[in-house]
Amino acid sequence: MRVLVLGGDGYLGWPTALHLSDKGHEVAVLDNFARRGYDVELGVESLVPIESLEDRIAAWHEVSGRTIGRYEGDLLDAEFLFAAVRDFAPDSIVHYAEQRSAPYSMIDREHAVYTQHNNVIGNLNLLYAIAEIDPSIHLVKLGTMGEYGTPNVDIEEGWLDLEHKGRKDRVLFPKRPGSFYHLTKVHDSHNIEFTCRAWGLRATDLNQGVVYGQQTPQTALDPRLATRFDYDAVFGTVLNRFVIQAVLGQPLTVYGKGAQTRGLIDIRDTVECIRLAVENPAEPGEFRVFNQMTESMSVAAIADLVAERFPGPVQIEQLENPRTEAPEHYYNVQHTGLVGLGLAPHLLSDTLIESMFDIVGANKHRVNPEKLRPTVRWRGALKS
Ligand code: NAD
Ligand code: USQ
Numbered sequence: 001m002r003v004l005v006l007g008g009d010g011y012l013g014w015p016t017a018l019h020l021s022d023k024g025h026e027v028a029v030l031d032n033f034a035r036r037g038y039d040v041e042l043g044v045e046s047l048v049p050i051e052s053l054e055d056r057i058a059a060w061h062e063v064s065g066r067t068i069g070r071y072e073g074d075l076l077d078a079e080f081l082f083a084a085v086r087d088f089a090p091d092s093i094v095h096y097a098e099q100r101s102a103p104y105s106m107i108d109r110e111h112a113v114y115t116q117h118n119n120v121i122g123n124l125n126l127l128y129a130i131a132e133i134d135p136s137i138h139l140v141k142l143g144t145m146g147e148y149g150t151p152n153v154d155i156e157e158g159w160l161d162l163e164h165k166g167r168k169d170r171v172l173f174p175k176r177p178g179s180f181y182h183l184t185k186v187h188d189s190h191n192i193e194f195t196c197r198a199w200g201l202r203a204t205d206l207n208q209g210v211v212y213g214q215q216t217p218q219t220a221l222d223p224r225l226a227t228r229f230d231y232d233a234v235f236g237t238v239l240n241r242f243v244i245q246a247v248l249g250q251p252l253t254v255y256g257k258g259a260q261t262r263g264l265i266d267i268r269d270t271v272e273c274i275r276l277a278v279e280n281p282a283e284p285g286e287f288r289v290f291n292q293m294t295e296s297m298s299v300a301a302i303a304d305l306v307a308e309r310f311p312g313p314v315q316i317e318q319l320e321n322p323r324t325e326a327p328e329h330y331y332n333v334q335h336t337g338l339v340g341l342g343l344a345p346h347l348l349s350d351t352l353i354e355s356m357f358d359i360v361g362a363n364k365h366r367v368n369p370e371k372l373r374p375t376v377r378w379r380g381a382l383k384s
Contacts, residue, residue: 002026007096009053018218019271028069046228059224075122085129092138092278103234103376105181112180119184127195138281139203143185145263149176150329158289196287204277209263209293212239232371242306247360256321258300261331263293266346276341290337294345309353324378
C-alpha cells in the first residue's frame with residue numbers, strides 16, 4: 001500500500017515510516033520540523049543524536065535498498081498539503097503531525113493558542129484534502145488516552161451504548177481531557193467523526209497511551225536511523241524520564257503521591273499497531289476507535305519498577321504536582337480491538353528497561369540536568 005506519514009520526522013513518525021517501509025509498503029513522510037524548533041526554543045535536544053530527515057532517508061536507502069519519499073512543509077499550508085496528497089496519491093495517511101506535549105500547551109496563552117491552532121486546523125485541512133482529492137483514503141489518526149481523562153467507570157473503545165429514560169443510543173464515549181493539548185485531540189476526534197458521517201470518509205482514531213522505549217528493530221540497524229529521545233520535563237514522557245533520571249543518579253520525579261494511573265505502550269507496539277490499522281482499513285463512512293495501550297500502571301508503580309531494575313541506588317522524590325489531575329482514581333480500560341487485529345504486546349515484564357539503561361548511559365553527557373525539573377504549572381500562567 002502507499003502510506004503517507006505526517007509528522008514522519010518525530011519520535012514515533014520516523015520509526016513508523018521505517019517499519020512500514022520494511023514491511024514492503026511504499027512510504028513517504030511529511031514534516032515541517034516544528035519539533036526540532038521546540039528544542040531550540042526550550043534549550044534542549046534529544047538525548048540520542050538524530051540526523052536530518054534527508055540523511056535519515058539516505059541511510060535507510062543504504063541499509064535496506066528501499067526508498068522513502070519526503071515532503072517538507074506545514075499542514076497549516078493547505079496548498080502545500082493538497083499538492084503533497086495529490087502527488088503521492090496514498091491509500092492511507094497516518095497523522096502524527098501535531099504539537100504533542102501537555103506541559104508545552106500549558107506554558108501560557110500563546111502556547112495554548114499555538115497548540116490548538118496547529119493541531120485542530122492542521123487536522124481540518126487534512127480532512128478537506130482527503131475529501132476533495134480522494135475520499136477513499138483511509139485516515140489513521142493519532143489520538144490519546146488522555147481524551148477520556150479518568151472517569152469513575154470503565155473506559156470503552158471510543159463508543160458507549162447508552163440507555164437513558166428508556167431509550168437507547170450509541171454515543172461517543174464522554175471526554176474529560178486534562179490539558180489544552182489533550183483537548184485538541186478531542187476536537188480532532190469530533191471533526192473526524194463528523195466527516196465520516198457527513199462525507200463518508202473512513203478513519204481510525206487511535207487513542208494511544210504514554211509511549212516508552214527508543215529502539216525498534218529498524219532504528220537499531222544503524223545509528224543514523226535513531227529516533228529522538230526526550231528527557232526534559234516538557235517533552236519527556238514519564239517512563240523514559242524515570243529511566244534517564246535513574247542512570248544520571250537524579251531522583252525520580254513522581255508528581256504528587258504517584259497514585260495517578262495511565263495506559264502505557266512500548267514503541268515497538270506503536271509501530272505495529274499502525275501497520276495493523278493501515279492493513280485493515282475502516283469501512284467507508286466508519287469512524288473506528290481503538291485504545292492503543294497494552295497495560296496500565298500508576299506513576300508510583302512505574303518509579304518502583306525502574307528503581308527495582310536499575311543496578312544501583314535510586315532515589316524516588318514526590319514533588320508537588322505541577323498539573324491539575326485526579327490524585328487517585330478508578331482506571332479500567334477496554335483495549336481489545338488491536339489485539340483482535342493481531343497485536344502481540346511487549347509488556348514491561350520484558351527486558352526493555354535494561355536495554356534503555358544502556359542507551360541512556362552511552363549518551364548521558366548530552367543531558368542538561370537543569371531541564372529535568374518541571375517548570376510548567378497548570379495554574380502558573382494565570383494572572384490570579
Ligand atoms: P513528535 O513531536 O516527536 O512528532 C510530531 C511531528 O509532527 C514532529 O516531527 C513535528 O515537527 C511534526 N509537526 C507538528 N506540527 C506539524 C505541522 N503543522 N505540519 C507538519 N508537521 C508538523 O511527537 P510524537 O511523540 O512522535 O507523537 C506523535 C503523535 O502521537 C502525536 O500526535 C501525539 O499526540 C501522539 N501520541 C504520542 C504519545 C507519546 O507518548 N509520544 C502518546 C500518545 C499519542
Ligand atoms: N509524571 C510524573 N513525573 C514526571 C512526568 C510525568 O509523575 O516526571 C506524571 C504526570 O503527572 C502524568 C503522567 O506521569 O500523570 C503521564 O505524564 P507524561 O508526561 O508521561 O504524559 P502526558 O503528559 O499524558 O503526555 C504523553 C504524550 C502525549 C500523549 C499522552 C498519552 O506527551 O502526546 O498524548 O502521553 S496519555 O497520557 O494517555 O494521554
